[in-house]
Amino acid sequence: MFWKLLSLITLLSPLCLGTAQKLSHLLSSDSFFVLGAENLQDHNSKLKVFIDEFQSQDVLSALKVLFPDATKALPINPNNLIPQDYSDLTLLDLIGQETWIGLSASSFNPLPAITFLSRTSPTGTEILKQQIAEASSTQGTTRLIEGNFVFYKTKVETNSFPDTVVYAQVDDIILIGTNPENIRGALRRLAGNEEPSLMTTDSYKNTLGRLGNGHFYGYINLPAVAKLGTRFGSGFGMDHLVKRITGVINTSGVFASVLRITPDGLHTVGAQALNPTAGDTELLRLLSDPTPVPREAIPYIPETAIGVSLRHVNLTGWWNWLHNLAANTPDIGVDLDAMLFMLLGLDLRTDLLEWAGPQIATVTLPTEEVIEPEATDLDLLGETVYLVETSSQKAAQIGLKSTFVSLANAVATFADPSGGDGNPITTNREVGNIQVTSMTAFPGATISFAIAGDFAVISTNPNNLDAVIEAFAKHNSSIRPEFVNLIAEVPNNVQSINVIDTGAMLELISGEVPNQLKLLSGLGGADNLDFDAVTIATKTIGDYLDFLSNHIGTNVTFSQVKENIILTFGKNEISW
Structure with missing residues (x-):
């Protein structure tokens, strides 16, 4: 009975005609992972197009065919969620006005406590009122009181988490959780008590609190996650490593993002609040480096590109940090420079870092053909081309050749079925009067x-x-104009820029994913696998992705650093 109530609550995420204070102020101050949504009913017509197509193609049934074991693991039958009296409700009616889900550390359980908050529509309120009345009268349910509010605790007959669920309904607000104290605190704050909550913490104020209103929200407090993780990581003889990793996570700080639905697509803003007092000063310096990324890689973007990224990366600084982390942590105690040279004959500092500049760019181009399940993907780096700034062409040529010769020799040795030394092949050719060097460790494994x-x-x-x-040799004549224009609109003082033709990317994925899903389904080991049904299901997934590709356009995102806070901004074009 209670799982039916829980499922119904999840679906009846609110549809209220107006809200007062955000329900997020009811979440406890120790919440470390939060997801939220609100005001979705303002964009019903936009969302309905995608939801209707999802239902029309019956994508959910296709996923059940492909992953039957995952479906069996669900304790809920979605077909029995809505009472017959309310069967005329559509899926859009069940997407809420305001819903929040939070995870917080539990004082009595190593697993986190879950809290769910929702403001329901009049119809949803009435449905839940009936369901709670039925659930509260079942065996194993205890009636509790907090101030003027009544709430219930139900013991769930299950061997998995959670085994206890607490829930309450106050007017049009539904509260549900696994920790009674969290629900008590939420009810007190709902009554107007001024006590600490998620919204009163500095972590919230520096991230989610500064990003403004939106339609979807995300928040994760990494230091709190690290604190929770030390319960599992300590006591295994690696306390020094746990302490160092905890320091890294604490320095990385708190992440938050807000997504807004707009007439022309989706806009996102994000914030990462670094922690300058966590102790890892070198990591803090690397993460908070405000040096803007130049645009010198733009002439290398072909007209056929479907994705490009430009970023400023201190490669030497990051390698030094990683080297010091490994060398100075007693549980590791490894000199990475010496280890690479011993195992691969690779002198990373001389062959790469000595000439590599801080400009790093990637260019993604379309795949040439769909990969069949039995075929091997020979592109070890995928369809992406990597560009690394050079301070010396000669040093780069020598260093890369030395690096890839060492790697090719090592790979060829391991790949030689006879256990011999392997026989990597080096070839040279010219493209646009520029020499291209290729090294093949074994057939199908080539890097150029x-x-x-x-x-x-x-x-x-x-x-x-x-x-x-x-593209570079033609002196800008073949650069994709759309990408160039989008990059030109980005402010100059940013540390990274990413532009992706999301529609084109989805179109490519829609062609590849059916065969990949067939492979995953086969590897799943399901009994009596119906291959015809799997073929139909994978085609359904591909068709839906193809549908999405016709509605979703180009995405551009960029980031900048301001006073130990990394801000990100993004815009994705969508034809609603």
Whole structure:
């Protein structure tokens, strides 16, 4: 009975005609992971297009065919959630006005406590009132009181978490959780008591509290997660490592993001509040580096590109930090430079870091063909081409050749079925008067590089590498104009820029994913697998992704650092 109530509550995420204070102020101050949604009814017509297509193609049934074991694990039958008297409700009627889900540390359980808050529509309020009346009268349910409010605790017959659920309904607000004290605190705050909550914490104020209103919210407090994790990581003889990793996580701070539905698509804003007092000063310096990323890699973007990223990365600084972390943590105590040289013959500092500049760019191009389940993906780096700024073309040429010779020799040795030394092959060719060097460790494993202008260009897909070099050689004549215009709109004082043709990416995925899902379904080990049904189901998933590709356009995001806070901004075009 209670799982039916829980399922109904989840679906009846509110549809109120207006809200007062955000329900997030009811969440406890020790909440470390929070998701929220509100005011979705203002965009019913936009969301309905995607939901209707999802239902029309019966994507949920397709997923059940592909992953039957996951379906069996669900304790709820979605077909029995809505009482017959309310069967005329649509899915959009069940998407709420305001809903919050929070995880917080529990004082009596190593697993986190869950709290669910929702403001329901008049119809939803009436449904839940009836369901709670039925659930509260069942055996194993205890009636409790907090101030003027009544709430209930039900013992759930299950061997999994949670085994106890607490719930209350106050007018149009539903509260449900696994920790009675969290529900008590929420009821006190609902009554107007001024006591600490999530919204009163500095972590919230520095992140989610500064981002403004939206339609979807996300929040994660990494230091709180690290504190929770030390309960499991300590006592295993690796306390020094746990302490160091905890310091890294604490320095990384708190993340939050807000997504807004707009007439032209989706807008996102995010904030990462770094912790300057966590002790890892070098990591803090690297994360908070405000140096803006130059735009010098733009001439390398081919007209066929479907994704590009530009970022400023202190490669030497990051390697030094990682090297010190490994060397100075007693539980590891490894000199990474010496280890790489001993295992691979690779002198990373001389061969790479000595010439590598801080500009790093990636260019993603379309796949050439759909990969069948039995085929091997030979592009070890995928369809992406990597560009690394060079301070010296000669040093880059020598360093990359030395690096890839060492790697190819190592890979070829392991790949040689006879246990011999392997036989990597090196070839050279020219593209646009620029020399391209390719090294093949064994058939199907080839990496290519070239020094073009001020960048080293690296890829395991020779055609994509050629496209990038040709774009550079043609002196901007083949650059994708849309990407250039979007990058030009980004402010100058940013540390990273990402532009993706999401529609084109989804179109490619829609062609690849059916075969990949067939493979996953087969590996799942399900009994009596119906291959015909799997084929139909994978086609359904591909068709829905293809539908999405026709509605979703280009996405651009960028980030900048201000006073130990990393701010991110994004915009994704959508044809509603």
